[in-house]
Structures are given as structure tokens and as C-alpha cells.
Amino acid sequence: MEFFGNIIKGIMIGIANIIPGVSGGTMAVSLGIYDRLIGSISGLFREFKKSILFLIPIIIGAGIGIVGFTYAIEYLLDKHTFVTCMAFVGLILGGLPAIFSSMRAKVSSGGVGVFGILAFVIAFAISGGMPLLKESKDALTVIAVTPGNMVILFILGIVASATMVIPGVSGSMMLMIFGYYYAIINTIKTFLDNLRAFDLAGMKDGILLLAPFGIGVALGIFLIAKLITFLFEKYGVQTFCAILGLVISSPIAIFINTGLVSKLGSLSLWEILFGIVLMAAGAFVTVFVGER
Known part of the structure; x- marks a missing residue:
């Protein structure tokens, strides 16, 4: 049952x-598996069997x-921005009780201290x-298969995956900041279309672009997991305070990064109510799944 x-x-x-x-790191925190996920990645070679048994279903599900x-994703964020964002805000904030519970286990009688507060504020x-650094529009939508682009994708994979593991910092948002988000999404979609059509030439181009990106992702996750294990x-206490700051500020990042702020004035009453309902449902799902 735990596997599924x-x-x-x-x-x-x-x-x-x-x-x-x-x-994704925030979602892992909200689901109550962040510590174990990071521990399994950083201890992959030390406790291979235990780590791999935990990671396999997570990897399958993530795929x-x-x-x-x-x-x-593009359709929902374009046509139903508010309700989509509210659903994910609920999914994220629903994990706050689990974070507070984990923090209490670390905090001594002296409280979080000055450095804990400072870590929260900085995070x-x-x-x-960070979303304010994003350009208003990504110009790049197609990536040519060249050695230079393959190297760039490998580096982007390391950067994006490292931020994916850190709660509150979005790997997709980092790709948007660098101007490669829609290009990578389109590359994945094109590869899947070619796979269904069994277009070998198209599949080859997709593999040549996605393979270095995937290798970079795997390497980045492993390296940052080692660092986070050390910090824990x-x-x-300071690490949990920083995570709390990242999680609580996530809704701000979501609203800014999806362009929702400019659309708030045109929302109908039904959209607002439906968004609130989805936020509550998302929070319930996180709490329920996190307890399983």
C-alpha cells in the first residue's frame, strides 16, 4: 500500500x-516525505537497497x-489561471502543519533564535x-540540436534540479528566468508526439536534447541533497525556519510568475468562490496524502 x-x-x-x-521540494515537504526523500538520495550508495525501494515509486510517479x-499545464494556466493557482496554493499550504510539527521536534526551550528568524526572512x-527577475515573455520556444545547446541543457538541468529540491524555489521558474521554460516543455511534447508516431528521426532529436538535461537534473539533485542533509x-532549526519562509512565500511567487496579479481585477464572483473551494480541497488532499 505504501508503494502506491x-x-x-x-x-x-x-x-x-x-x-x-x-x-517540487515544497510539495515533498507538504506531503511529509521531504526528510526521507533527501536522506534516500544523499544516502543512495550507503544504503542502496533501502533508498532505492523508497525512491522507485516516487520516480515513477514523478514521471x-x-x-x-x-x-x-499551458492550457490551464492560460484559460483558468486563478483556479489552477489556488488549487496549488492549497496543496502547498496544506503542508504547514507538518512543517510546524517537524520544527517543534528541533526547537529547544530557547526558541528559534535570531539566526532562525534571519533565515526565515532571507528565504x-x-x-x-525571484519571480520579479523573470522576463515578461520567453522568446525561445524551439531548441536546435547542436553541441552548444546540449551543454547548455546539461547546465540548466543541474541548476533547475538543485532548485527543485529546495522547498519554495521553483525549478520551472528558474528555467523561465533563463528563457528556456517553454522551449523545454515543447521539446518534451514533441518527443512524446514522435514517440506515439514512432518517428525515429524526431525521437533521436528529442533524446539528444533531453538526455543531457536529464543527466544534469540527476546530478544536481544528488549534489544538493548532500548539502541539505548536512544543513539538517x-x-x-535554522534550516526549518528557512524552509518555512520559502513555503509561506510560495503563493506570492505563484501569483506573480503566472501573471495572475494582472488578472485579479477581472475575476468573477464564481471564479473566486471556485478558487477558494479548490484551495481548501488542495489543502485537504495534501493533509490526507501526507498522512498515508
Whole structure:
């Protein structure tokens, strides 16, 4: 039963990773598996069997979430921006009780301290302010198959995956900042279309572009997991305070990064009510799935 439950959690993490402004790391925190996920990645070679048994369903689910939601994400964010964003805000904020519970286990009688508060403020400012760096429109929608672009995609994979693992920092948002988000989404969609049509030439181009990106993603996740494991062990309270700041500021990043701020004045009453309902439902789903 835990295997299928982890597949569901992986699906939610995968979907979160392709939505600009939403962090897969935040979703993992909200689902109550962040510590174990990071521990399994950083301890992959030390406790291989235990780690791989936990990671396999997460990886399967994340793959399903990314592939299944790649076609839907642009439509939902373009046509139903508010309700889509509110659903994910609920999914993220529904994990706050789990974060507070984990923090209480680390906090001593002296409280979080000055450095804990400082970590919260800095993390909040970074997560809330990073979307402001994004250009208003991505010019690049197609990536040519060249050695230079393959190297760029490998580097982008490392950068994006490292931020995917950090709660509150969106890997998709980083790709938007660098101007490659829609190009990579289109590359994935084109590869899947060619796979269904069994177009070998088209599949080859997709593999040549997505393989270096995927290798970069795997390498980045492993490297940042080692760092986060160290931070949890040495600076547990401050790390949790920073995570809390990143998570709480995530809705700000989502609203700015999806262009929702400019649309708030044109929302109908029904859209607002439906968005609130979806936010509550998202929070319930996170709490329910996180307890499984």
C-alpha cells in the first residue's frame, strides 16, 4: 500500500515541478516525505537497497506527473489561471502543519533564535522576489540540436534540479528566468508526439536534447541533497525556519510568475468562490496524502 501511496505523492511532486512558481521540494515537504526523500538520495550508495525501494515509486510517479501534465499545464494556466493557482496554493499550504510539527521536534526551550528568524526572512525574500527577475515573455520556444545547446541543457538541468529540491524555489521558474521554460516543455511534447508516431528521426532529436538535461537534473539533485542533509544535521532549526519562509512565500511567487496579479481585477464572483473551494480541497488532499 505504501508503494502506491508513494506513486501518488510522486505524481504530485512531478506536476509541481513543471508549474512555474511551484516547488517540487515544497510539495515533498507538504506531503511529509521531504526528510526521507533527501536522506534516500544523499544516502543512495550507503544504503542502496533501502533508498532505492523508497525512491522507485516516487520516480515513477514523478514521471507520470510530468508527462501527463505537460500537455495540460499551458492550457490551464492560460484559460483558468486563478483556479489552477489556488488549487496549488492549497496543496502547498496544506503542508504547514507538518512543517510546524517537524520544527517543534528541533526547537529547544530557547526558541528559534535570531539566526532562525534571519533565515526565515532571507528565504521569504528570495522566494517572493525571484519571480520579479523573470522576463515578461520567453522568446525561445524551439531548441536546435547542436553541441552548444546540449551543454547548455546539461547546465540548466543541474541548476533547475538543485532548485527543485529546495522547498519554495521553483525549478520551472528558474528555467523561465533563463528563457528556456517553454522551449523545454515543447521539446518534451514533441518527443512524446514522435514517440506515439514512432518517428525515429524526431525521437533521436528529442533524446539528444533531453538526455543531457536529464543527466544534469540527476546530478544536481544528488549534489544538493548532500548539502541539505548536512544543513539538517548541523543547523536543523535554522534550516526549518528557512524552509518555512520559502513555503509561506510560495503563493506570492505563484501569483506573480503566472501573471495572475494582472488578472485579479477581472475575476468573477464564481471564479473566486471556485478558487477558494479548490484551495481548501488542495489543502485537504495534501493533509490526507501526507498522512498515508
